Amino acid sequence: MPDSPHHDHDPQDHDSHHDPDPDPDPDPDPDPDPDPAEMLALLEQQERRVDATLLSPVPWLYAIWGIAWLVGFLLLWSGWPGGNPWFSVPLPIAGISFGVLILGSIVASAVIGMRINAGVRGASDFPGAVYGISWSASGFAFALLGMGLISNGLSPELASVYFPSAYALMAGTLYFAGAALWRDKSQLALGIVLLVLGSVAPFFGQPTNNLVMALGGGGAFLVGAGIMAARLRRTGS
């Protein structure tokens, strides 16, 4: 499909060329004086439609992260002695599963983020790219710090206090930045929950801190997904 033929043809030529209708209507304005009330309704309907379409992937984004946090941290909690009283998971399997869930969510976020921004370019490219990179850059930095602590003698038990909290504090801080960039209160709420979780979870002791992360973090994302989905359904109708 030619992307934009509107510079190459006279509009009326163009219409008659593309619409082999026996009674073509070359007038692009069939109603020369539309009713103001109808126009206002049309305007508001279109604004709601654009918002709903642009934001429609956001509940999925939150739901994916909610499941990753809930399942991932429950597995970690079930991997440690003194954790889950109902069943246990071998710790290496819990650790690998956690990594796969988080990496999968990062990939899903990147794909969904590109979909939200599809076809829009310009001044917001730079802040968007910087924000996108900030997740992987700070994730890498916090992971490296953890490895540095381990190489300085940090025990596996303490490492399992450090990593979940470091991760929650990182994500919480970045959600604050996201809230500021996009004036989005849902990200602000998530940021507050994650900062509280990351700083309070160690006081529950290891490995219960993982359960706190699973229920608090996973719960917050899933509630956020539900609220966004309900809001979109209201505006989209």
Place this chain on the structure above:
Amino acid sequence: MAELDPVIHAAARLRITATLARIPPGDRMSFPRLQELLDMTAGNLSTHLRRLEEAGYVEVAKTHSGRTPVTYLSLSTSGRRAFEDYTETLRLLLGETS
């Protein structure tokens, strides 16, 4: 009584302008994405975009994504202003205070 801008006061062009006003100033939207958000045929959309461009309300930028030509559309400063004036006049006519 306040006059409604005839360039915007047509169903299709009002919807186009409202859609482009939804992205922040300084950003532009590709033709296919705009078409998707409007559910208009390419020919119909082109016709109305041409009218908006002639009025100086819409800016057209042609670039390439690899080998594929892509057209990006955005509201000009006067287009954004005209849309705000139109909306205000519409609400005034309908007796809304805000």
